[in-house]
Structures are given as C-alpha cells and as structure tokens.
Amino acid sequence: LRRGLPYPPGPKGYPIIGNMNMMDQLTHRGLARLAKKYGGLLHLKMGGLHVFAVSTPDMAREVLQAQDAVFANRPANVAIAYLTYGQADMVFANYGSFWRQMRKICVMKLFSRKRAQSWSSVRDEVDLTVRTVAQNLGSPVNICELVLSLTKNMTYRAAFGSFSREDQDDFVKIIQEFSKLFVAFNIADFFPWLGWIQAGEFNRRLVKARSSLDGFIDKIIEEHMQKRKASGDEAADTDMVDELLAFYGEVDASKAAFDDSQSSIELTRDNIKAIIMDVMLGGTETVAAAIEWVMAELMKSPEDMKKVQQELADVVGLCRFVKESDIEKLTYLKCTVKETLRLHPPIPLLLHETAKDTVVAGYRLPAKSCVIINVWAIGRDPSGWVDPEVFKPSRFLTNDSAPDFKGSDFEFIPFGSGRRSCPAMQLGLYALEMALAHLLHCFNWELPDRMKSSELDMSDVFGLNAPRAIQLVAVPTYRLSCPFLVE
Numbered sequence: 001l002r003r004g005l006p007y008p009p010g011p012k013g014y015p016i017i018g019n020m021n022m023m024d025q026l027t028h029r030g031l032a033r034l035a036k037k038y039g040g041l042l043h044l045k046m047g048g049l050h051v052f053a054v055s056t057p058d059m060a061r062e063v064l065q066a067q068d069a070v071f072a073n074r075p076a077n078v079a080i081a082y083l084t085y086g087q088a089d090m091v092f093a094n095y096g097s098f099w100r101q102m103r104k105i106c107v108m109k110l111f112s113r114k115r116a117q118s119w120s121s122v123r124d125e126v127d128l129t130v131r132t133v134a135q136n137l138g139s140p141v142n143i144c145e146l147v148l149s150l151t152k153n154m155t156y157r158a159a160f161g162s163f164s165r166e167d168q169d170d171f172v173k174i175i176q177e178f179s180k181l182f183v184a185f186n187i188a189d190f191f192p193w194l195g196w197i198q199a200g201e202f203n204r205r206l207v208k209a210r211s212s213l214d215g216f217i218d219k220i221i222e223e224h225m226q227k228r229k230a231s232g233d234e235a236a237d238t239d240m241v242d243e244l245l246a247f248y249g250e251v252d253a254s255k256a257a258f259d260d261s262q263s264s265i266e267l268t269r270d271n272i273k274a275i276i277m278d279v280m281l282g283g284t285e286t287v288a289a290a291i292e293w294v295m296a297e298l299m300k301s302p303e304d305m306k307k308v309q310q311e312l313a314d315v316v317g318l319c320r321f322v323k324e325s326d327i328e329k330l331t332y333l334k335c336t337v338k339e340t341l342r343l344h345p346p347i348p349l350l351l352h353e354t355a356k357d358t359v360v361a362g363y364r365l366p367a368k369s370c371v372i373i374n375v376w377a378i379g380r381d382p383s384g385w386v387d388p389e390v391f392k393p394s395r396f397l398t399n400d401s402a403p404d405f406k407g408s409d410f411e412f413i414p415f416g417s418g419r420r421s422c423p424a425m426q427l428g429l430y431a432l433e434m435a436l437a438h439l440l441h442c443f444n445w446e447l448p449d450r451m452k453s454s455e456l457d458m459s460d461v462f463g464l465n466a467p468r469a470i471q472l473v474a475v476p477t478y479r480l481s482c483p484f485l486v487e
C-alpha cells in the first residue's frame with residue numbers, strides 16, 4: 001500500500017543526482033523558501049538519500065508527537081559515525097535501550113538540579129564575566145567573544161573541574177574541528193560507491209581529529225581515576241567525568257547490550273569521551289548564541305530594554321546584585337528570552353531519521369530517510385503567530401495560553417519536543433537567564449561610535465547553530481548605586 005503512495009511534493013530532480021544541485025538550499029532560510037512553494041512537508045532526493053523537510057507546526061506535531069517513536073533516530077553520516085565512536089554517545093545514538101540508558105545517566109547525573117556542581121559552575125562563571133565587564137567600563141566590549149568564553153568556561157568547569165587556560169584552548173580547537181567535520185560535504189554520504197574519490201584526505205582529517213580528542217580526554221580520565229583512588233571514591237567535589245567514571249567498566253560496552261532490565265550500566269572510555277563531547281557541543285554555542293541574540297534584540301529595541309531594566313530595578317533594586325531567587329520574578333526578561341528563542345533558535349534545524357517506512361499526511365516516507373525539522377521556519381509561521389517577523393516579547397505576557405517551550409506547543413519548539421528534546425533545557429535556561437539578568441542589571445549598554453539602534457545588522461549565518469553574522473559590540477557603563485569591588 002505504502003509503495004503506491006506518492007512522496008510529498010518537492011522540486012523535480014535530475015536522474016542519479018536528484019536534487020544535489022540544491023545542496024546550498026539545505027539551510028533554515030533555503031528550506032523555508034522551498035516550503036512556501038511546496039508546503040509544510042517537502043521532499044528532496046540527495047543522490048541515494050531521501051530528505052524530508054518539516055516547516056509548519058501541524059507537520060511538526062505529526063512527526064514529533066503522533067509518530068514520535070518512528071522519527072526518533074538520528075541520521076549518521078560517515079564523519080558522525082567515526083567521531084562519535086560508532087554513535088556511542090547520546091546525541092547521535094539511535095533510539096533504543098542504549099540511548100535510553102545514556103539519557104537516564106545524563107539527565108540524573110549531569111543535568112539535574114540535584115547535581116549542584118553543574119549549577120554552581122554557571123554562577124561562578126557569570127560572576128567572573130561581570131567582573132571582566134566591570135574592568136572595561138566605557139570601552140567597547142565584544143559581546144560575542146565575552147559570552148562564548150563564559151559558556152566555554154562554564155561547560156569546561158562542569159565537565160572537568162579545574163582547568164588550565166592552555167588545556168582549554170586546545171580542547172576548544174578540537175571541538176571546533178569536530179563541528180566542521182560533522183557538517184562537511186562528503187560524497188560517500190550520498191553515493192557510498194563513490195567514497196574513494198574523497199576518502200584519503202577526508203579520512204585523514206577524521207583520524208587526526210579523533211586521536212586529538214583521545215589524547216586529551218585519556219589524560220583527564222587518568223587524572224580523575226588517580227584522584228578517585230586517592231580519595232577512596234568518595235570525593236566531595238565531583239565533576240561530570242567523576243560522575244561518569246562511577247559507571248566505568250573495563251568491558252567493551254559499545255558491543256555490550258544495554259537492555260532496560262539491566263540494573264547496572266557500564267560505560268566504556270569511548271562512551272565517556274563521546275558524552276563529554278556531546279556536552280561541550282550541546283551546551284556551549286547554543287547558550288552563547290542565545291545570550292548574544294537577546295542582547296542584540298534589546299539594543300535594537302530600546303523600549304523593551306527599558307522595560308527589562310525597569311523590572312530589574314523594581315525586583316532587585318539598584319544597591320545589591322541579582323540573586324538566584326530573583327530570577328523567577330523577572331517576568332519580562334523571561335518573555336524576552338522566549339521571543340528571542342522564537343526568532344533565533346540556537347539549533348535552527350533538527351536532524352532525525354525514520355526507523356521504518358511510514359505515512360504522513362497521505363505521503364510516503366521510506367525507512368532511513370533524513371527528516372529535517374525547521375524550528376526557525378516554524379517559529380515564524382503565520383499559522384501560529386501574529387506579525388511573526390516582529391520582535392514583541394509582550395506576546396508571551398498577556399494570556400495564559402501563550403506558547404511555552406516545554407514541547408507541547410508545536411509553533412514554539414526551540415528545545416525540540418518528545419523523546420529527543422533537549423535533556424538540559426533547565427540548565428541551559430538557568431545559564432541564559434542568570435547571565436542576562438546580571439549583565440542587564442549591573443550595566444547600561446550603548447552601541448559604539450554613535451551607531452543608532454535602527455542601524456544594527458541582524459543577519460545570521462548557517463552552521464550547526466545560527467549565530468549572528470556580525471558580532472555584537474557594545475559599550476557598558478555601571479548602573480548600580482553600590483560600589484563594584486574589582487579584586
């Protein structure tokens with residue numbers, strides 16, 4: 001029956017290559033343009049690979065709710081399979097008992113509110129960032145660099161505990177190379193029989209990247225194991241590596257079956273390395289891009305900046321610093337964060353894969369197809385939003401039915417929805433809100449060189465994330481009445 005059904009509409013392709021001449025359209029903007037012509041579920045054929053793009057809230061509901069289990073796998077290209085030790089991590093693991101166990105460990109041991117060290121890493125690094133700004137009052141500050149260094153330090157501290165600056169720089173370079181390789185064009189992904197054309201050079205790059213990560217994390221794992229031995233496994237100050245080492249077994253767990261009935265879980269070194277990489281990739285640029293976009297939107301809209309800062313003055317006052325307990329009362333700041341994540345979701349395209357042949361809206365989708373959910377287009381879809389292109393935080397303020405990002409309002413899914421949604425949403429939001437509350441409470445921000453807010457460029461670029469094309473630079477002045485003590 002399914003074989004008789006048509007594929008969803010899409011641009012006509014050429015024999016053999018299909019739509020590979022349209023590779024450059026596989027971005028959030030390119031796919032949104034195609035969706036205007038072909039609809040909320042469209043079909044492209046990239047060589048031998050079927051690709052489906054989902055661009056409306058209704059279609060997202062079909063895929064992420066009605067048939068969640070069918071769409072819960074991840075497509076793994078050659079680079080992803082190699083760099084994740086054969087999908088031995090959580091982000092790229094296929095849906096099943098292995099992924100379920102990994103996710104349980106990560107949620108309970110790394111991202112939960114009970115893991116105080118992840119959350120205190122946020123507070124310590126926000127504090128250091130505020131001090132850095134206080135030392136540069138009156139001078140232009142590159143906000144992109146400032147917040148990227150904040151989130152890198154935050155994740156690095158949470159993952160590895162203490163760190164030296166050189167170690168961190170090396171690690172950041174390794175992760176950047178991983179990000180590039182994940183999205184690099186590799187002909188073997190589309191025509192496996194043509195892989196030999198590129199194989200030599202591409203494979204050498206993959207091997208080099210993975211052996212750098214091996215060398216780096218092996219050293220850290222050894223140090224942590226020594227520390228555990230010395231303290232009899234009971235060290236009070238545990239970081240993510242310590243938490244993961246508690247599950248370490250000298251078995252080859254990539255081959256071990258993780259069935260749900262197993263009461264004890266064993267992780268290999270490869271699992272531990274791959275999870276740490278997930279955390280660095282998942283938690284660094286996402287949060288940094290979101291902070292920078294909120295700052296940019298507020299500088300572009302002085303009215304909203306005034307409302308956010310007035311709220312901070314009302315709730316916190318101007319003679320003490322923001323405390324964690326203030327955050328829940330900062331309603332307008334929270335609406336501003338939501339509105340920014342609607343317009344600039346840090347992960348604009350979600351990548352899923354079909355586990356079996358299926359039917360959506362009367363169309364056929366074969367097993368092992370790549371399904372791209374365009375969160376960026378969905379957040380701007382006129383069926384879900386009034387004036388979708390306008391930045392208006394108050395749209396989240398007025399009524400109880402305003403969409404929330406918990407995943408059941410399909411017009412607003414910056415953290416995804418369903419089984420594969422972000423497991424660290426609370427931690428990510430905490431970092432985002434703490435950083436913004438401090439930066440906007442302590443300082444006023446002006447654009448440099450008398451630039452008008454209307455002149456601020458809001459273009460984005462496409463990669464694994466969608467950061468600003470032009471880095472935001474602004475000049476801080478101190479706003480509080482209590483003195484700032486820079487040690």
Ligand code: HEM
Pocket residue numbers: 090091092103278279282283284286287290345346347350351413414415416417419420421422423424425427428429432
């Ligand atoms: C503003 C911050 C963040 C945003 C907007 C965000 C967004 C997302 C999205 C959209 C997904 C994929 C959902 C899907 O494919 O359906 C995801 C997955 C994931 N995120 Fe986040 N994220 C954020 C922060 C973080 C942080 C701080 C961490 C870790 C420290 C993290 C770790 C992960 C992991 C491990 C996954 C993979 C889950 C899986 O495949 O089962 N994220 N995130």
